[in-house]
Amino acid sequence: MLADELLAYFERSSAMVKLLRGKQVDAFDSITFEAALDGAKYGRVGLQRLDAIALESLPEEQWLLASLLRHTFTTLANGEHSYWFESAVTPYAGGWHMAAHQILAGHGFETASDVEHYQQLLDSYGTVLDQVAAKTRAQSERGIRVAQPAIPGVVAMFHGLRAAAPGNLIPASSRLEKLRPEQREAFTVAIKRKLQERILPGYDAVIAIFGEDYVRSAPAQVGIGNLPGGRDEYLRRIVDQTGLTLTPQQIYDLGQKRVAEIDERMRSVREQLGFKGSREEFYASLRKDSRFIAKSPQDMEQRYLAYARRMDPHLARYFSRLPKAPYGVARLAPAAEAAVTYGYYQPPTPANTMGIYNYNASQLEERSLLSAAHLMYHELVPGHHLHLALQQENSNAHPLRAFLLYGAFNEGWAEYAASLGEELGLYQDPYDLYGHLTMQAFLASRLVVDTGMNYLGMSLQEARDFMKAHTFESDVQIDSETLRYSTDIPAQAIGYWLGYEKFWELRRRAEQKLGSSFDIRAFHAAAIGEGAMPLNVLEQHLDRFISHAAPKALTARISPVPAPTVTLVYRRASMADGQQQTSGPCRHDPLHDRAQQDRSDQPQEQIG
Structure with a gap:
């Protein structure tokens, strides 16, 4: 079966898939052109085999799996062309080091075999560093270089990784307690030697690439469209990231429209708060407001968890299934914080069964917690954690589905999930609502600046000025984000808002066609119960759900399903030595009534 073969292919080529499958990782992913060619060949063969199948005649589950296979094979087939545009050194595209760590x-x-295996992995890590340097030099020879504004951040990241290597790669003594004393001593000496002879020189080789000659020849203007062949690559990325066939101009225009609408809503909230000054003056007052500044990383962590807990009593009335895996928050490694704007969600693995939001706690005085509620509903519940943990726990789906993650679906769902906080009344505090709207403005503005910088000729400074005029982000965050869009992972950021609109568009379609028989829990089960998928496949899938539910709606109202009692376990994640500390279970009684609020402010039109 094609799905079985693709899973086996990923197990051979992806260390993270092996990890998530509970299998031993013997080497990290190869990032050579030969590996990309191998993937492209595999993808082309897969497409040929799919073309021989009449997909529309398949049962729903098989049709859905085949549709995902087609998108995945297409992405692999395009890998031969995309390889040279994928950086190995920028913070997000070069995230291989996060997986390795x-x-x-x-x-x-x-046992002694564990010691040998760890040294084998370190050798593989050194090999990847060699490949990073080789690929970056080869890209340079093809005229594909990191843009000048991004180079200082790249160099700083590798200096940070180098400085943190002893702490990150030499296991703490507490992890070696089961080894005999003489084993521990010999192992530590061997690892330190390998670090000096293999790993640190690898970092140095990458840093050395970015000398005066490289910087002088690097493009001053950001954007993949300024690289040879980059405009065509950007168009491919829009389809790959979203599944939609929108043009950059359509996406840009949509962003301008949505930003204007959100600006007006924020103006109304400022009036509700009785603020008489300008938006800039309001923002200045918010940035100085001690209520929204964490006193310490621990304070930030507790505030994040408090917002997540606020959502929990409402989950049972909106979702028929909840993940077994607990969730928590943990600070990012300080060495990685300089290059990451916020943080990222890390799904559960067999080795660490908790879903964790890794947060950025650097420069706390510039990290307002005004939008913390929105962030937690996006990253944890009912956002990434609910969806991704359920996807991994779904034993009925083909196991391949646990590893097929589509950015616009994942991030679009998380944004839709965050917007449910408004529907559920969790943004009743005007400041929480304003924080929610600032995040929406931030994500809608990405449609403008991502397409603008990468395809439509917008300069880096113009993009930063636009975001400064329409978002609450600090200059530090805007600087980091605009480089992310234009020099790191172009087209990825547009998926957040496009996916968000697609989920609301399809929900409104279901409500309209099913009328009083619309069941929010059934809709959500259909939307995320089968796992992630490109937005075009999601639309076809949910249209099928609606058509199957419609006959029941014509004959009788669907009886509501009693909501189960929710039991969620919160844990404070501790990254030290891989330990986890339980903060204690919280139990909530279910709420059975479904909110029937008018959501006329949500997007109604079809966008793709």
Whole structure:
């Protein structure tokens, strides 16, 4: 079966898939052109085999799996062309080091074979560093270089990784307790030697690339469209990231429209608060307001968890299934914080069964918590954690589905989930609502600046000026984000808002066609119960759900299903030595009534 073969392919080529499958990781992913060619060949063969199948005649589950296979094979087939546009050194596109550190940090030590295996992994890590340097030099020879504004951040990140390497890669003594004393001593000496002879020189080789000659020849203007062949690559990325066939101009125009609408809503909230000054003056007052500044990383963590807990009593009335995996928050490694704007969600693995939001706690005085509620509903519940943990726990789906993650679906769902906070009344505090709207403005503005910088000729400074005029982000965050869109992972950021609109568009379609028989829990089960998918496939899938539910709506109202009692376990994630500390269970009685609020402010039109 094609799905079985593709899963086996990913197990051979992806260390993270092996980790999530509970299998031993013996080497990290190769980032050579040969590996990309191998993937492209595999993708083309897969497409040929799919073309021989009459997909529309398949049962729903098989049709859906085949549709996902087609998108995945197409992405693999395009890998031969995309390879040279994918950076190995920028913070997000070069995230191979995050996966490697996660695998190394979770490695156990009980026997001599574990010691040998860890050293084998470190050798593989050194090989990847060699490949990073080789690819970056080869890209340079093809005229594909990191833009000048992004180079200082790249160099700083590798200096940070180098400085943090002893702490990150030499296992703490507490992890070696099961080894004999002489084993521990010999192992530590061997790892330190390998670090000096293999790993640190690898970092140095990458840093050395970015000398005066490289900087002088690098493009001053950001944007993938300024690279040879970059405009065509950007168009491919829009389809790959979203599944939609929108043009950059359509996306840009939609962003301008949505930003204007959100600006007006924020003006209304300022009036509600009785603020008489300008928006800039209001923002200045918010940035100085101690209520929204964490006193410490621990304070930030507790505030994040408090917002997540506020959502929990409402989950049972909106979702028929909840993940078994608990969730928590943990601080990012300080060495990685300089290059990451906020943080990222890390799904559960067999080695670490908690879903974790890794937050950025650097420069706390510039990290307003005004939008913390929105952020938690996006990252944890009912956002990434609910969807991704359920996807991994779905034993009925083909196991391949646990690893097919489509950006516009994942982030679009998380944004839709965050907007449910408004529907549920969790943004009743005007400041929480304003924080929610600032995040929406931030994400809608990405449609403008991503397409603008990468395709439509917008300069980096023009993009930063636009975001400064329409978002609450600090200059530090705007600087980081605009480089992310234009020099790191172009087209990725547009998926947040496009996916958000697609989920609301399809929900409104279901409400309209099913009328009083519309069941929000059934809709959500259909929307995320089968896992992630491109937005075009999601639309076809939910249209099928609506058509199957429609006959029941014509004959009788669907009886509401009693909501189960929710039991969620919160944990404070501790990254030290891979330990987890339980903060205690919280139990909530279910609420059975479904909110029937008018959501006329939500997007109604079809966008793709």
